[in-house]
Amino acid sequence: MGMGAADVVPGVSGGTIAFITGIYEELINSIKGINLEAIRLFFTGRWKSFWKQINGNFLLAVFAGIFISVLSLAKVLEYLLEHHPVLIWSFFFGLVLASSYVISRKIKRWGYPKILALVGGIGIAFYITSVTPTTTTDEAWFVILSGGLASCAMILPGISGSFILLLLGKYSFALHAVNERIIFDLLLLGVGAATGLILFANLLSWLLKKYHDITIAVLVGFMIGSLNKIWPWKETLNTIMVKGEIKPLVEKNILPSAGNPGDHLWMALLLAAVGIALILFIEIGLTKNKTSI
Numbered sequence: 001m002g003m004g005a006a007d008v009v010p011g012v013s014g015g016t017i018a019f020i021t022g023i024y025e026e027l028i029n030s031i032k033g034i035n036l037e038a039i040r041l042f043f044t045g046r047w048k049s050f051w052k053q054i055n056g057n058f059l060l061a062v063f064a065g066i067f068i069s070v071l072s073l074a075k076v077l078e079y080l081l082e083h084h085p086v087l088i089w090s091f092f093f094g095l096v097l098a099s100s101y102v103i104s105r106k107i108k109r110w111g112y113p114k115i116l117a118l119v120g121g122i123g124i125a126f127y128i129t130s131v132t133p134t135t136t137t138d139e140a141w142f143v144i145l146s147g148g149l150a151s152c153a154m155i156l157p158g159i160s161g162s163f164i165l166l167l168l169g170k171y172s173f174a175l176h177a178v179n180e181r182i183i184f185d186l187l188l189l190g191v192g193a194a195t196g197l198i199l200f201a202n203l204l205s206w207l208l209k210k211y212h213d214i215t216i217a218v219l220v221g222f223m224i225g226s227l228n229k230i231w232p233w234k235e236t237l238n239t240i241m242v243k244g245e246i247k248p249l250v251e252k253n254i255l256p257s258a259g260n261p262g263d264h265l266w267m268a269l270l271l272a273a274v275g276i277a278l279i280l281f282i283e284i285g286l287t288k289n290k291t292s293i
Contacts, residue, residue: 003062004069007154007161008077008175014066015155016096016223019103020282025208027062028155030055031201074178089232090268094275096230100223102283107213107220114217121221128167129229136169140188146170147192152200154193156222228253232268 002021003014018024033054041050051057080088107114136142146168154161165171177185207215234251256263 001065001069004066005073005077007066008070008074013154013156013223013226014161015219016099018155019219020099020279023058023062026055026058028201028204028208030059031155031197032205034198035202070178074175078175078179086232086264086268087271089230090264091271091275093227093230093232094272095279096223096227096275097272098276098279100220102279103216103223104220106216109213114213117214117217118221118224121218122225123221125222125225126228127225129226131167138173142168143170143173143185143188144192144195146174147189148196149192150174150189151193151196155197155201155204156219232256232272233263 002017006017007014015024018027038050038053041047041053077088136146146165149168150161150164150170152161153164162171162174165174173185174189176182177189204215231253233254233256235254236251256265256268258265
């Protein structure tokens with residue numbers, strides 16, 4: 001459910017939540033299990049073997065949580081982002097900042113290749129989150145492509161699937177489809193998402209197996225670079241009309257002011273601290289569980 005909540009917000013990745021909670025590599029390897037062999041097992045009636053092949057219990061729990069969270073939190077998060085953006089972004093900023101530190105600890109020994117990978121990840125994420133969103137066609141093929149690219153980002157810590165949809169001009173389209181239960185549009189996005197997720201999971205699984213620490217360094221870089229997008233205080237430079245509403249199109253980060261009530265400086269700092277504390281609390285809890293096991 002945490003992954004689903006994160007994926008609804010443009011700038012926060014469900015992959016980050018998967019990393020924090022320690023299920024990331026199992027998630028990637030489980031999705032990788034959905035292959036031609038799994039399809040063969042399914043269509044030959046060997047359903048028990050099929051379920052084991054794809055780690056069915058695990059995937060069912062994860063995707064049921066995501067599905068429930070998206071349906072239940074989409075409107076809530078849409079409202080909060082509209083009316084309390086500084087406070088929401090502050091909480092997520094603390095969340096991602098602490099997460100990048102916790103995950104970086106998975107790398108026991110840092111060297112030049114890993115540092116370069118980290119810097120490269122930061123640069124890529126910073127560039128992606130600085131690109132101006134655009135308007136695009138609502139044709140079926142592009143909706144499917146958008147779903148596929150967003151799902152790849154969904155399992156990348158630091159790069160939000162929702163933000164990729166925003167860049168492709170499909171975030172409001174997807175949010176409207178969820179809130180209004182437009183089945184055809186949801187089906188198109190789902191087909192693209194499932195295809196992209198399976199293909200990309202295979203690539204990530206191979207990278208984690210062959211180049212584990214360097215891959216982790218890149219992923220941590222993605223998280224740090226994404227902080228550019230979720231910095232709470234912004235100035236709108238340009239706007240766009242989306243379904244009759246004026247939305248920010250181009251924004252730049254600015255420094256907050258304690259004297260400006262709209263900046264909510266002290267409340268924002270408190271919520272950022274809550275986000276940091278939450279991650280550290282989860283990390284301590286997971287460490288204790290592993291020790292007891």
